[in-house]
Amino acid sequence: MSVTIRDVAKAAAVSTATVSNVLNNTGKVGRETRRLVLSTVRKLGYIRDVHARHLASHDRRTLGIIVSDIENPFFPEVIKSFEIRARQLGYDAILSDTNYDPRRTRQAAERMMEHKVRGVAIMTSEISLRLVHELARRKIAVAFLDLAPVQGYMSNLRIDYLSGVEQIVNYLHENGHRHIAFVAGRPGLKSNVERLQAYENSMKKLGLEPGPVLRGDLRFEGGFAAGAAIAKLSPRPTAVVAVNDLTAVGVIKGLLNAGCRVPQDISVTGFDKTRLAEYCNPSITTVDIHRETLGRLAADALHELSSTVSPQGKEYRISSELVIGGSSGPSPQ
Amino acid sequence: MSVTIRDVAKAAAVSTATVSNVLNNTGKVGRETRRLVLSTVRKLGYIRDVHARHLASHDRRTLGIIVSDIENPFFPEVIKSFEIRARQLGYDAILSDTNYDPRRTRQAAERMMEHKVRGVAIMTSEISLRLVHELARRKIAVAFLDLAPVQGYMSNLRIDYLSGVEQIVNYLHENGHRHIAFVAGRPGLKSNVERLQAYENSMKKLGLEPGPVLRGDLRFEGGFAAGAAIAKLSPRPTAVVAVNDLTAVGVIKGLLNAGCRVPQDISVTGFDKTRLAEYCNPSITTVDIHRETLGRLAADALHELSSTVSPQGKEYRISSELVIGGSSGPSPQ
DNA sequence: AACGTAGTAGAAACCAATTACTACGTGTGT
DNA sequence: ACACACGTAGTAATTGGTTTCTACTACGTT
Numbered sequence: 143m144s145v146t147i148r149d150v151a152k153a154a155a156v157s158t159a160t161v162s163n164v165l166n167n168t169g170k171v172g173r174e175t176r177r178l179v180l181s182t183v184r185k186l187g188y189i190r191d192v193h194a195r196h197l198a199s200h201d202r203r204t205l206g207i208i209v210s211d212i213e214n215p216f217f218p219e220v221i222k223s224f225e226i227r228a229r230q231l232g233y234d235a236i237l238s239d240t241n242y243d244p245r246r247t248r249q250a251a252e253r254m255m256e257h258k259v260r261g262v263a264i265m266t267s268e269i270s271l272r273l274v275h276e277l278a279r280r281k282i283a284v285a286f287l288d289l290a291p292v293q294g295y296m297s298n299l300r301i302d303y304l305s306g307v308e309q310i311v312n313y314l315h316e317n318g319h320r321h322i323a324f325v326a327g328r329p330g331l332k333s334n335v336e337r338l339q340a341y342e343n344s345m346k347k348l349g350l351e352p353g354p355v356l357r358g359d360l361r362f363e364g365g366f367a368a369g370a371a372i373a374k375l376s377p378r379p380t381a382v383v384a385v386n387d388l389t390a391v392g393v394i395k396g397l398l399n400a401g402c403r404v405p406q407d408i409s410v411t412g413f414d415k416t417r418l419a420e421y422c423n424p425s426i427t428t429v430d431i432h433r434e435t436l437g438r439l440a441a442d443a444l445h446e447l448s449s450t451v452s453p454q455g456k457e458y459r460i461s462s463e464l465v466i467g468g469s470s471g472p473s474p475q
Numbered sequence: 476m477s478v479t480i481r482d483v484a485k486a487a488a489v490s491t492a493t494v495s496n497v498l499n500n501t502g503k504v505g506r507e508t509r510r511l512v513l514s515t516v517r518k519l520g521y522i523r524d525v526h527a528r529h530l531a532s533h534d535r536r537t538l539g540i541i542v543s544d545i546e547n548p549f550f551p552e553v554i555k556s557f558e559i560r561a562r563q564l565g566y567d568a569i570l571s572d573t574n575y576d577p578r579r580t581r582q583a584a585e586r587m588m589e590h591k592v593r594g595v596a597i598m599t600s601e602i603s604l605r606l607v608h609e610l611a612r613r614k615i616a617v618a619f620l621d622l623a624p625v626q627g628y629m630s631n632l633r634i635d636y637l638s639g640v641e642q643i644v645n646y647l648h649e650n651g652h653r654h655i656a657f658v659a660g661r662p663g664l665k666s667n668v669e670r671l672q673a674y675e676n677s678m679k680k681l682g683l684e685p686g687p688v689l690r691g692d693l694r695f696e697g698g699f700a701a702g703a704a705i706a707k708l709s710p711r712p713t714a715v716v717a718v719n720d721l722t723a724v725g726v727i728k729g730l731l732n733a734g735c736r737v738p739q740d741i742s743v744t745g746f747d748k749t750r751l752a753e754y755c756n757p758s759i760t761t762v763d764i765h766r767e768t769l770g771r772l773a774a775d776a777l778h779e780l781s782s783t784v785s786p787q788g789k790e791y792r793i794s795s796e797l798v799i800g801g802s803s804g805p806s807p808q
Numbered sequence: 809a810a811c812g813t814a815g816t817a818g819a820a821a822c823c824a825a826t827t828a829c830t831a832c833g834t835g836t837g838t
Numbered sequence: 839a840c841a842c843a844c845g846t847a848g849t850a851a852t853t854g855g856t857t858t859c860t861a862c863t864a865c866g867t868t
Contacts, residue, residue, distance in 0.1 A: 144591075146853090146854055146855080147855060147856095148854075148855090156817070156818085157817065157818045157819075158818090158854090158855075159817070159818060159819080159856080159857075159858095160817060160818075161855095162855070162857080163816095163817090163856095166856080168857095170815085170816070171817080172815080172816060172817090175816080175817080187612070187613075189585065189588045190589055190854090190855080191530070191589065191853090191854055192526070192590050193526040193527075193529040193530045193590075193591065193854080194526075194530050195854080196526040196823090196855090197524070197526045197527050197530055197823050197824065197825085197853090197854080197855070197856090198822075198823055198854075198855045198856040198857080199823085199855080200823080200856090200857095202526075212545075212554060213551045213552055213555060215548070215750070218545045218546045218551060219546055221545060222545055222546060222574075225572065234586070236569060237570055239555060252522065253567070255522045256522055256523055256524065256525045257525050257526075258477075258524060258526065276520070279520070280520075362754055388754065391754045391755075391756070392754075394756060395756055398756065417751070418750070418751060418754055420695070421724045421725075421728075421755065422754065423727060423728055423731065423755060423756050423757075424756075479823090479824055479825080480825060480826095481824080481825095489847075489848085490847065491824090491825075491826090491848090492827075492847070492848060492850095493846090495825070496826095496827090501827095503845085503847085504846075504847080505845080505846060505847085508846080508847080523824090523825080524824055526825090527823070527824035527825035527853090528824080528825055528826075529825090530823090530826090530852095530853050531824075531826040531827080531852075531853055532826055532827085532853085533826085533853080
């Protein structure tokens with residue numbers, strides 16, 4: 143079919159072992175032979191076959207990453223830094239998207255197992271316990287996002303929502319806001335629940351009554367409806383903390399649509415610092431979760447787990463940072 | 476190491492060939508044996524090894540997709556539909572991101588060759604002619620995006636920018652706009668150049684003088700600067716056609732910042748229908764390029780090329796559609 | 809001159825599947 | 839009763855590498 147290591151060996155009049163040793167820099171080959179092999183490789187346009195490589199060498203250098211939705215602006219940056227780090231560590235990275243569908247999550251996990259990955263970062267919550275056990279049984283390292291307790295082969299990446307939400311609430315408080323509403327996401331999602339709790343805690347810490355909590359859906363539409371509803375509240379909150387940026391955008395549009403000015407009449411904040419937050423008008427006050435760090439740490443975590451004899455799962459913390467935009471300002475009161 | 480086909484064969488007291496035949500549904504195995512094998516597979520938790528599979532079977536079922544930047548909101552949807560279609564056709568899909576870097580483009584292409592893909596969709600313009608030839612020499616099918624002439628192993632996916640831009644210009648014209656500016660992208664990028672030309676042609680077709688053309692950079696910043704500059708022009712255009720959505724957002728912010736109201740004083744349009752366009756405030760009048768179609772067609776094109784004996788590259792057309800948002804309206808004059 | 813020792817290269821087993829080919833038993837047609 | 843075909847399952851070669859173990863060469867030492 144294509145050029146193989148045998149063809150190179152024949153053309154250079156050496157053995158396949160020698161060619162392999164040259165290509166893997168084992169340092170077992172003399173300068174002259176090495177040069178000869180390399181030039182032959184170039185001349186013949188030889189390219190290694192990953193499949194044959196992985197099959198023959200017992201340690202398989204692939205990491206996987208499973209995300210719920212590549213179209214969710216949160217993920218691309220994470221994926222990118224994961225891949226970059228994986229490559230730096232000498233791994234090939236493969237990606238699967240589950241589209242929030244448990245069946246596809248199972249397929250994705252199966253794909254990872256078929257590829258014999260050393261580890262997989264699972265960044266979706268639609269995953270069954272059975273699947274998790276199956277991965278553990280096969281000794282595949284796993285890095286979860288805000289999900290699992292740490293165990294032998296599993297580490298967890300924990301985003302510090304608490305601190306992020308607290309920064310937002312404190313900032314609003316400093317700007318004179320006392321009546322602050324919250325627009326939630328999905329009740330089933332741990333990261334969403336945590337944000338809500340963090341909101342309630344932060345409010346209480348400041349001696350404020352946690353204001354109305356509205357139901358959202360993590361999407362624009364839910365935010366829009368919540369915004370419309372908030373506009374009609376009486377007394378109307380002077381600030382709204384939304385569970386994520388997209389919801390915040392929806393809230394803002396809902397408010398504007400109902401005749402409220404943002405931020406003059408009411409301040410709105412988001413979460414995640416997506417591009418949306420930056421480019422919207424007004425730009426959104428939000429919290430930057432260090433996604434680049436998240437992706438990198440995921441790869442690091444998997445590398446560490448899979449290169450230890452008796453691995454010990456760890457918990458990693460991803461910090462977050464307040465970013466002030468144009469959607470918030472001093473309280474009108 | 477893990478459970479192999481041999482273990483399954485031994486446990487079921489059949490040969491590996493039989494197990495393989497069951498797993499591949501070749502129809503060469505009797506009902507009873509088949510049932511026995513399947514239950515053994517389940518009992519042992521056997522999972523096939525892609526690498527061994529690909530190595531042993533001569534036809535390798537992998538397709539690749541190379542994009543310039545997964546963070547560019549244009550791509551995730553394309554990638555998703557590409558993967559879905561690839562899976563439907565029985566391929567495994569792998570993704571590489573080049574980050575607009577020619578060196579990484581080369582690495583990405585090498586990765587594809589190492590994986591022995593049957594075909595690769597190249598959705599970046601940072602690709603050297605040498606690389607293209609190398610792929611052709613290896614008989615790897617290629618689907619380009621707005622790039623290459625069609626040849627034996629290469630097809631091209633052509634986005635119909637002309638029609639898209641024409642729809643925009645005509646729409647603005649119908650709304651009374653006569654003085655319409657254009658904010659360009661990168662001069663080197665074919666898709667950008669085409670949009671500019673389409674703008675000029677459409678204007679002339681309507682008997683209008685192509686207005687001022689400003690330089691952008693495809694990013695927010697370039698749009699912002701252009702918006703600021705346009706606000707100062709005299710006479711000021713009543714509409715601005717931006718090369719893409721992000722630029723349009725920048726333009727709008729630049730205009731607002733300079734005291735122009737959008738769309739009351741000046742209409743702005745984008746291109747690509749990213750989420751940004753939808754969620755921004757005002758939402759942006761833009762052109763929807765059918766990305767889902769693009770990804771699907773790319774997979775189809777590769778499948779077709781790579782399963783023909785003497786392949787004949789084709790040109791596929793991706794249509795586009797005007798989407799009216801809040802950033803445009805009737806001319807103030 | 810005999811011997812030990814690096815350093816280098818080769819032969820061959822092995823990885824986990826696929827698949828062409830072979831063998832076997834059974835049923836059918838003449 | 840014999841030959842033939844067919845359906846089913848097994849044998850073994852094959853895929854393109856890695857890696858272990860062995861063998862050879864050249865050189866310095868005694």
